[in-house]
Amino acid sequence: MFEIVLQISLLCVSISMLGLLYRLIKGPTVPDRVVALDAMGINLIAIMALTSMLLDTTAYLEGILLLGILSFIGTVAFSKFIEKGEVIENDRDL
Amino acid sequence: MTEIFKFISGAFILLGAFLSLVSAFGIIRLPDVYTRNHAASKTSTLGIMLLLTGTFIFFFVEHGHFNSRILLGIFFIFMTAPVAGHLISRAAYNTDVKLWDQSVEDDLKESRESKPSLIERE
Numbered sequence: 697m698f699e700i701v702l703q704i705s706l707l708c709v710s711i712s713m714l715g716l717l718y719r720l721i722k723g724p725t726v727p728d729r730v731v732a733l734d735a736m737g738i739n740l741i742a743i744m745a746l747t748s749m750l751l752d753t754t755a756y757l758e759g760i761l762l763l764g765i766l767s768f769i770g771t772v773a774f775s776k777f778i779e780k781g782e783v784i785e786n787d788r789d790l
Numbered sequence: 791m792t793e794i795f796k797f798i799s800g801a802f803i804l805l806g807a808f809l810s811l812v813s814a815f816g817i818i819r820l821p822d823v824y825t826r827n828h829a830a831s832k833t834s835t836l837g838i839m840l841l842l843t844g845t846f847i848f849f850f851v852e853h854g855h856f857n858s859r860i861l862l863g864i865f866f867i868f869m870t871a872p873v874a875g876h877l878i879s880r881a882a883y884n885t886d887v888k889l890w891d892q893s894v895e896d897d898l899k900e901s902r903e904s905k906p907s908l909i910e911r912e
């Protein structure tokens with residue numbers, strides 16, 4: 697019973713991943729694509745949690761925190777690049 | 791007792807997966823970047839928090855394994871996902887991405903036009 701619930705949830709998350717992939721390919725502007733990538737990172741965390749429950753192991757749960765941090769850093773770097781044209785700016789470089 | 795908690799955990803997981811599906815439909819169907827960002831940041835944040843809560847309950851009930859990394863992950867995602875959404879939205883506005891052509895109000899533009907010194911600071 698619980699396994700069927702997990703499989704249905706995995707199916708829902710995979711369909712939502714396909715929808716985000718559509719927006720990532722088609723998205724008319726760059727911020728659209730970054731929004732889609734951010735949501736894809738969050739969906740990847742969901743897939744990791746569901747898989748670790750299906751396999752009945754706690755070994756993959758460290759990846760949850762890791763993927764959350766990486767997705768946040770990537771989004772911040774992308775938005776800073778879109779806004780200012782560089783990620784790490786050098787103020788003394790006059 | 792274990793079965794009751796597994797039922798609760800399964801309900802949390804199903805609700806979280808459903809919310810992530812809703813967020814994907816919002817990202818496909820809504821008309822411009824700002825509304826899409828609204829759908830993406832709020833719905834998928836709540837969805838992943840519910841799903842991770844279900845995972846935590848499952849491992850705690852089934853194996854007696856108190857995994858503090860899941861709790862840290864829930865807290866971290868709750869702190870950072872709205873901030874990331876805000877940053878993308880701000881970058882989109884500052885690089886002149888157009889609003890939906892049927893939107894009627896742009897308060898930020900009016901406030902920037904009334905104070906031109908703030909824009910031309912660079």
